[in-house]
Amino acid sequence: MKPEDCWRPTTAHARALLGGLLLAVAAVLARRPDLLVLATPLVGAAAWAVMLRPRCMPQVNHSIGHGVVREGEATTWHVEVRDPEGRVDDVAAVLEATTWIDRQPVDGQVAVSLRDDGDEPLSMVIRPTRWGSRRVGPALVVASSAWAGFRCAPKGETNARTLVALPQPSRFDASAPPVRTPGLVGVNRSPRQGSGTEFASIRPFQPGDRLRRIHWAQSLRTGTLHVTSTWADHDRHVVLLIDALNDVGESDGIDGRASSLDVSLRAAGAIAEHYISTGDRVALAMTSARGMQRLPPATGYRHLRRMLEVMASIEPATEFTDDGRMPRGLGQGALVVMLSPLLSPTALQRAVTITEHGLTVLVVDCLPADINQSDPDDPYVGIAWRIRLLEREREIRRVGEAGIAVVPWRGPGSLDVVLRDLHRHAGVRMARRR
Amino acid sequence: MNDARFPDSWWLLSRVRGVGLVLRVLMLASTVVAVGCTWLAAGHTVPVVNVVIFGLALACVALPDSHVGLLVVLVVGAEWLVMVHDRATPWSVGAAVSLAVFHASMAAASVAPPAATWTRAMCRRWIRRSLAVMGASVGTWAVVAAIHGHHEASSAVLVAASLVAISTAGLWARDGTLDAGPHHKFAKSSK
Numbered sequence: 001m002k003p004e005d006c007w008r009p010t011t012a013h014a015r016a017l018l019g020g021l022l023l024a025v026a027a028v029l030a031r032r033p034d035l036l037v038l039a040t041p042l043v044g045a046a047a048w049a050v051m052l053r054p055r056c057m058p059q060v061n062h063s064i065g066h067g068v069v070r071e072g073e074a075t076t077w078h079v080e081v082r083d084p085e086g087r088v089d090d091v092a093a094v095l096e097a098t099t100w101i102d103r104q105p106v107d108g109q110v111a112v113s114l115r116d117d118g119d120e121p122l123s124m125v126i127r128p129t130r131w132g133s134r135r136v137g138p139a140l141v142v143a144s145s146a147w148a149g150f151r152c153a154p155k156g157e158t159n160a161r162t163l164v165a166l167p168q169p170s171r172f173d174a175s176a177p178p179v180r181t182p183g184l185v186g187v188n189r190s191p192r193q194g195s196g197t198e199f200a201s202i203r204p205f206q207p208g209d210r211l212r213r214i215h216w217a218q219s220l221r222t223g224t225l226h227v228t229s230t231w232a233d234h235d236r237h238v239v240l241l242i243d244a245l246n247d248v249g250e251s252d253g254i255d256g257r258a259s260s261l262d263v264s265l266r267a268a269g270a271i272a273e274h275y276i277s278t279g280d281r282v283a284l285a286m287t288s289a290r291g292m293q294r295l296p297p298a299t300g301y302r303h304l305r306r307m308l309e310v311m312a313s314i315e316p317a318t319e320f321t322d323d324g325r326m327p328r329g330l331g332q333g334a335l336v337v338m339l340s341p342l343l344s345p346t347a348l349q350r351a352v353t354i355t356e357h358g359l360t361v362l363v364v365d366c367l368p369a370d371i372n373q374s375d376p377d378d379p380y381v382g383i384a385w386r387i388r389l390l391e392r393e394r395e396i397r398r399v400g401e402a403g404i405a406v407v408p409w410r411g412p413g414s415l416d417v418v419l420r421d422l423h424r425h426a427g428v429r430m431a432r433r434r
Numbered sequence: 435m436n437d438a439r440f441p442d443s444w445w446l447l448s449r450v451r452g453v454g455l456v457l458r459v460l461m462l463a464s465t466v467v468a469v470g471c472t473w474l475a476a477g478h479t480v481p482v483v484n485v486v487i488f489g490l491a492l493a494c495v496a497l498p499d500s501h502v503g504l505l506v507v508l509v510v511g512a513e514w515l516v517m518v519h520d521r522a523t524p525w526s527v528g529a530a531v532s533l534a535v536f537h538a539s540m541a542a543a544s545v546a547p548p549a550a551t552w553t554r555a556m557c558r559r560w561i562r563r564s565l566a567v568m569g570a571s572v573g574t575w576a577v578v579a580a581i582h583g584h585h586e587a588s589s590a591v592l593v594a595a596s597l598v599a600i601s602t603a604g605l606w607a608r609d610g611t612l613d614a615g616p617h618h619k620f621a622k623s624s625k
Contacts, residue, residue, distance in 0.1 A: 010499070010541075010544065011499055011500055011501055011503070011504075011544065012499075012503075012537070012540060012541035012544055014501065014504065015501070015503045015504040015507060015537060015540070015541075016537060016541075017604065018504055019504055019507035019508060019511070019533075019537075021600055021603070021604045022508060022511070023507075023511045024600050025597065025600055026511065026515055028593055028596040028597060028600065029593070029597075030515060031588070032515060032521060033521055033522075033578040033581070033582075034514075034518065034520075034521045034522065034523065034526045034575075034578060035511065035514065035515060036574055036578065037526040037527060037529075037530045037571055037574045037575045037578060038510075038511055038514060038526060038529055038530045038533055038571075039511075040530060040567070040570050040571045040573075040574040041530055041531070041533055041534030041537065041567040041568060041570065041571050042507065042533065042534075042537060043603075044566075044567040044570045045534075045537060045538070045541075045563075045567055047603075048563070048567075050606065089545075089559065090545040090546065090556060092545060092546040092547060092550055094547050105549065105550075105551065106549075107449055107547070107549035107550075109546070109547040109548075109549045109550040110550055110551070111545070111546035111547070111550040111551070111552060111553070111556065112553055112555075112556070113553055113555040113556040113559060115555075116553070116555030116556075116558075116559070117553050117555050117556075121553065142545075144544075144545040146563070147538075147541055147563065148541040148542065148544055148545045149541075151545075
C-alpha cells in the first residue's frame with residue numbers, strides 16, 4: 001500500500017465536496033447566485049482539505065510505562081505519533097476496555113492537536129485492579145487532516161500489550177521466634193546457645209570455651225574466669241504451598257471483595273516478603289491448572305519478585321486433578337506454610353502427609369469470611385453450601401487433632417500465636433511419623 | 435468511505451461530554467438557524483420539510499461520521515432554491531454561516547471519539563478555520579449583491595464554461611490532483 005493510500009477521504013470531505021458542487025451547479029443552471037453564497041463555505045472547506053492533504057503515513061507506536069506493576073498501582077500507556085510531513089491536524093486514540101484494567105480517562109479516549117499539543121498528552125493512566133497477566137489494548141489510533149477531510153489509521157504497533165500485575169501483599173508481620181531448624185548458619189537466633197553473634201549471658205568458664213570469649217572485666221571482679229555466651233545463629237527454610245485448585249467467591253479486584261485465591265496469593269506474598277526481609281530462604285510450590293509449579297528456595301528481593309511473578313501467572317484448575325500427594329523437594333527441616341481455602345479434603349490430606357514426613361506444617365485458611373454461595377432460583381445450593389462448610393469444619397478439627405495448626409488469615413500477626421507454639425514445642429511431633 | 439472510524443452508537447451518545455456535547459448542540463442549532471433564515475428570506479415555510487430537516491439533523495447528532503449530513507445540506511439547499519426568490523437577500527449569509535457551522539461541527543465531531551476531551555489548541559484551530567470560511571461566504575454575498583440588478587442575457591457558452599470549471603474543480607478537489615488513479619475514487623475507497 002502506498003503511503004498516500006492510508007489517507008482516505010472522509011464523509012465530511014464528501015459532504016463538503018458534493019454538497020458544495022451540487023449547490024454550485026444548481027446556482028449556474030437556475031441562474032441563482034444566492035446559492036453560491038450557500039455553497040461557498042462547503043467548497044472552501046473541501047478545497048482547504050485537499051490542499052493540505054497529507055501524503056506520508058504517520059508512524060505510530062504505543063508503549064506501557066512499566067511492564068510489571070503491583071495490582072492497584074498505576075502506570076501510563078502512551079501513544080507516540082511521528083508525522084514527518086507536518087500535515088496531521090488531530091490525532092485521537094481509543095484504548096479498548098479489558099477486564100481488570102482501569103483507565104483514566106474512564107472511557108479510554110484521548111484526542112490532541114498534533115501540531116500544537118504534540119503527542120505528549122496522548123497518554124492514559126492504566127491501573128490493573130487484580131493480579132495476573134493483563135492485556136492492554138489493542139488501540140485504535142486515528143489521524144485526521146485539515147477539516148477532517150482525510151483520515152488515516154496507521155497500522156503501526158497498536159496491537160495489545162501485556163501488563164503483569166503482581167499480587168499486592170497484604171500487611172503482615174510476625175513477631176514470633178522462628179521454629180527450630182537443624183541448621184547452624186543463617187541470620188536467625190537459634191533457641192540453642194552456641195557460636196553466634198547475639199549476646200546470651202555471662203557464665204563461668206567451662207572446658208572447651210574459646211579463650212577469645214573470656215569476659216575479662218567480670219573475671220577480674222569475681223576472681224574466676226567468665227566467658228560471654230552467645231545464641232547460635234541458624235537459617236530458616238520456609239516453603240509456601242499454595243492451593244490454587246479452587247477459586248471460591250467473587251473477586252472485585254484490589255478495591256473490593258476478595259476471592260479465596262486473592263486472599264491466598266496476597267497472604268503468600270506478604271509472608272514471603274516478611275521472611276525474605278529477615279534473610280530467610282523461601283521456596284514456592286503451587287498446585288494449579290498447570291499441575292505442580294515449584295520455585296526452589298532462595299533469598300533476596302529478586303527472588304521475591306520472581307515468586308510474585310510466578311504467583312501472577314497462576315490459573316485455577318477447572319477440573320479436580322489433585323492427588324493429595326506430598327510435593328517433591330520440600331527439603332529437610334522446612335517450615336511449610338500451606339495456603340488454601342480448604343474446600344477439598346485432599347488439601348488437608350496433603351498437610352497430613354507432609355507432617356508425617358517430619359516437616360512442620362502450618363495451614364492458613366484463606367476462605368473469605370463473608371462468602372455466601374446461594375442461588376435464589378435453587379434453594380438447595382445454599383443448603384449444600386452450608387453442609388459443605390460443616391464438613392469442612394469437621395475436617396479441620398480432625399487435622400487439628402493430628403497436630404497441624406490451622407489458622408484463618410487475618411493479616412498482621414495472623415500466625416504469631418501458632419508460630420510461638422511451634423517454636424515452644426519444636427521437636428515434639430504431634431503427628432505420627434512414618 | 436473510510437474504515438478508520440470510531441464506533442458510534444446511541445449508547446456512545448450518552449458518553450458525550452464537554453466539547454463533543456457542544457458540537458452536537460451546534461449541529462441542531464445551526465440546522466434550525468438555516469431553516470429560520472430560509473423562512474425569513476422567503477416569508478413563508480413548509481413545516482413538513484422543516485420537520486424532515488430537523489429529523490435528519492437529529493440523526494447527524496447520533497452519527498456525525500455519516501452521509502446523513504450531506505442530505506441535510508442538500509435538503510436545505512433545495513428548500514432555499516424553491517422557496518426564496520430574492521437573489522441578493524442578506525439572509526443567504528445567515529444560511530451560509532449556518533451551513534458552515536453545521537459542516538464544521540459534524541466534521542469536528544468525527545475527528546475524536548465522543549467522550550474524548552478536546553484540547554484548547556484543537557478548539558482554537560477549528561474556530562479559526564470556521565470563521566475563515568464564514569468570511570468567504572460574506573465575501574461571496576458582497577459580490578452577489580454588487581452584481582445584482584445587472585441583467586445579462588443568458589449565454590449557453592457561459593453556462594457550459596461554468597459547468598466545466600465546476601467539474602474540473604470537483605475532480606481536483608476529489609484528491610488534490612486531476613489524474614488520480616482509480617484507487618482514489620470514492621467508490622474504491624469505500625472498500
